[in-house]
Amino acid sequence: MIWTIIGILLLAWLLGFLFEIAGGLVHILLVIALIVFIVKMIRS
Structure with a gap:
């Protein structure tokens, strides 16, 4: 889910x-x- 959000935001950027x-x-x-x-990466 987080990768999808990051991908969409990168595309929008x-x-x-x-x-x-x-x-x-x-x-x-x-x-x-x-x-x-x-x-999220630090906590997991």
Whole structure:
């Protein structure tokens, strides 16, 4: 499940980077997903 979310956010980040769509919001969501992923990896 977490890999699906990370994949979708990476795709959204790339699309936002290429087409300038909601630039700041996509970057914030990507950082949040990265933090959640790191915390999940540390706890398991």
